[in-house]
Amino acid sequence: MFKLIRQLAAGTALVGAALLPQAHASTVIDFEGGTLTGLYFPGDSFTQSGFKMTVDFDFGTVDTAGALGPVAPTGNPTQFYFNSNDGGLIVSREDGGLFSLDGFSAAFVPLNPTLGQTIVIVAFAQDSLGNQFGTYFPLGNPGNSQYPFLTYNDPVDFGGFVDLKAVEFFGCVLTQTSVCAVASQNNAQFAIDDIQVTGAVPEPTTTVLMALGLLGLALRSRRANR
Numbered sequence: 001m002f003k004l005i006r007q008l009a010a011g012t013a014l015v016g017a018a019l020l021p022q023a024h025a026s027t028v029i030d031f032e033g034g035t036l037t038g039l040y041f042p043g044d045s046f047t048q049s050g051f052k053m054t055v056d057f058d059f060g061t062v063d064t065a066g067a068l069g070p071v072a073p074t075g076n077p078t079q080f081y082f083n084s085n086d087g088g089l090i091v092s093r094e095d096g097g098l099f100s101l102d103g104f105s106a107a108f109v110p111l112n113p114t115l116g117q118t119i120v121i122v123a124f125a126q127d128s129l130g131n132q133f134g135t136y137f138p139l140g141n142p143g144n145s146q147y148p149f150l151t152y153n154d155p156v157d158f159g160g161f162v163d164l165k166a167v168e169f170f171g172c173v174l175t176q177t178s179v180c181a182v183a184s185q186n187n188a189q190f191a192i193d194d195i196q197v198t199g200a201v202p203e204p205t206t207t208v209l210m211a212l213g214l215l216g217l218a219l220r221s222r223r224a225n226r
Helices: 002-019 204-225
Strands: 023-029 038-040 045-048 051-056 060-063 080-083 088-093 099-108 119-127 132-138 150-152 164-173 190-201
Touching: 023 051, 080 088, 080 164, 088 190, 099 119, 099 164, 119 190, 132 150, 164 190
Parallel strands: none
Antiparallel strands: 023 190, 038 060, 045 051, 051 088, 060 080, 080 190, 088 164, 099 150, 099 190, 119 132, 119 164
């Protein structure tokens, strides 16, 4: 009788752990901290708050506006990530889990202000089913000598950015007829900061129940092998 009770308890604990909902923790990737400051080349990665940032195609830096000279963006005295030329920044969870994108702030950092191009920042994502999709956001006025940080967090824009495996940010040229179809001549540079993400984390009760379930199975296996 006691053996049967222990087996039922173990099975119930595992089922309970599987059925309990997961909590969601909001995180802001703000690129702060001296350990992040520096130059990163394509393929390099760094982590913050459980998220992994991987540099794609061209180099980038984590620093303040003072490091970028006369074309530095305005309105942000803290550290941010600067994306050079036509490179990109890929964001994923360090543990490989899923997350949602809720917003970010960004600014145009022109390589050649005289080109007069309209550069936009693109958020291009891959979800848990392998679907790929994206949208673009306008950056500061390219005809102005000031390039301010703008904040993008409208729920309408980010409603579909859920259950993501990764999202890449990159810049490209917007014309009256196309997006990303015209060569930017390495002018698609931008700065990005305060990336707002939400990731699922196990509830404490879920963790406890899973531990109890595993303990129950271990005890049952040990008894059976004696």
